[in-house]
Amino acid sequence: MKYLIFAIALVLASCAQKPTKGTSESPVVARKDSQKAKLTQQTVILDVRAPFEFNMAHIPGSINVAWEDFSRRSPDYRGLIEKDLHPIARRLALVGIDPQTPVLVVGKGLAGKGEEGRVAWTLESLGIQNVQIANVEDFRERRESHEMQNKTFWTPKLDESMFIGWDELRAKIEGTTYFPSKARRKSLGAGALPIKDEYYVVIDVRSKEEFSIDNLNKRTPRQFRFYNVDWREFLTENLDPNPAIMKTLNEMGISQNIEINVISNHGVRSGTVTWALRKLGYTKTRNFAGGYEAVRFNKK
Known part of the structure; x- marks a missing residue:
């Protein structure tokens, strides 16, 4: 008789409603505990991979950019930051970035060619104060509700x-x-x-x-x-x-x-x-x- 009661208890336990899982307040969840990137709902994520790789898979809400987007077009001097900074600042404002906006730049990590750090260096040179970099593979492709909000156009000043x-x-x-x-x-x-x-x-x-x-x-x-x-x-x-x-x-x-x-x-x-x-x-x-x-x- 006691075995029958035990079996019935197991069946009832399996039918019990499971507790609802809470959702994370962080827009992107890191895969590795050692990942130090601190993210908020205000964080703008820039993805520096090639457009094909970005279109195949990316963090929802992230924006595809290239380091060349901020540089001169001349073949001999393409590594130099564009002389006219105002168009760059306007483009950044349109995707929600101003000097106080937290920005995360993701890419291929050590398998790439340093594009994340180049963009981070450029942004900090323009006065963006909170920039981090990370490997895109270190994040699950899940993002809570995130609406892009344009920022007021701002005047950049290059940090020489x-x-x-x-x-x-x-x-x-x-x-x-x-x-x-x-x-x-x-x-x-x-x-x-x-x-x-x-x-x-x-x-x-x-x-x-x-x-x-x-x-x-x-x-x-x-x-x-x-x-x-x-x-x-x-x-x-x-x-x-x-x-x-x-x-x-x-x-x-x-x-x-x-x-x-x-x-x-x-x-x-x-x-x-x-x-x-x-x-x-x-x-x-x-x-x-x-x-x-x-x-x-x-x-x-």
Whole structure:
């Protein structure tokens, strides 16, 4: 008899209504507990993958962009940020981004070419204060209700501490004085004078294979502090800035007080590294956005 009662109890338990699952307040749910991206209903998600990959599968509500959308069209200088910033700011405002908007940039992670970090570096250069990056594969494609709200057009102001131009970088490498403008150079009425600048380094963040084929040392006989460190070493698998790189830099004699100038082919991977290093406290890190494509040494 007691076995019959036990069987009936099991049947009744299986028929009982299951408790309702609560919904998450976060618009996107991370797959990995170690993922540090903090998301709110106000977060705008930018997806930097190719349009085909984005259309195949993406986080609902995310917006497909390319790093080139914020750069010049000239083939020789496509790594440089567009001169006229107002059209960029208007486009960002139309998708709900202003300087206070939290933004998450997602892409292919370490399997890509640093596009997430390049866009993050660009946005921060324009004054966007809260930008994160992540691998799109670290998120389930589920998003709570999210309505895109346009923001009021805002006036961007480029943070010049985030990048270095070729004229200035070349002056450092060649040991000459950098004059900010042709007008000032003409007013001084003399050629550039030699200077001694020991408080800067240049880091090439391309692969060892690319570095072995062509690098700044092969383009100029000038000796300067120049290193090759692959861009992936500056990030964790979750695209967080990698604290382990600080030990590597310390062994090279690179402290947080030294100006670090970062270079890659088009300023994409170097933009990612600049973004990561500044998050780690290397606030004097600058991206040479033009990359090797814009390197032009004077031929004598």
